[in-house]
Amino acid sequence: MVVWIRCERLDRRVPARSGDRIYERLRAAQVPLASSCDGSAICGRCRVQVEGPVDPPGPAELEVLDKQGHQQGRLACCTRVRGDVTVSTTYW
Numbered sequence: 001m002v003v004w005i006r007c008e009r010l011d012r013r014v015p016a017r018s019g020d021r022i023y024e025r026l027r028a029a030q031v032p033l034a035s036s037c038d039g040s041a042i043c044g045r046c047r048v049q050v051e052g053p054v055d056p057p058g059p060a061e062l063e064v065l066d067k068q069g070h071q072q073g074r075l076a077c078c079t080r081v082r083g084d085v086t087v088s089t090t091y092w
């Protein structure tokens with residue numbers, strides 16, 4: 001089943017499958033997304049705000065977010081979609 005990742009401020013909508021990671025789908029669609037670890041859950045630069053059904057964060061993601069002092073947001077490279085979602089960043 002196709003689900004959609006909407007990037008409202010870019011006026012983009014990217015198709016995905018349930019279980020896909022946001023990072024991989026946006027990168028494949030050439031949506032600009034910061035990263036210096038290429039999706040390895042190390043750098044924390046792929047942090048986004050997500051609205052919609054996604055899997056809960058795991059310990060590795062929570063550790064990166066905590067080290068960087070972020071109380072909100074998700075790492076796109078760790079976040080698997082389970083339905084239509086809307087994503088935003090601080091830079092778009």
Ligand code: FES
Nearest residue numbers: 039042044046077
């Ligand atoms: S791309 Fe580095 S933590 Fe997600």
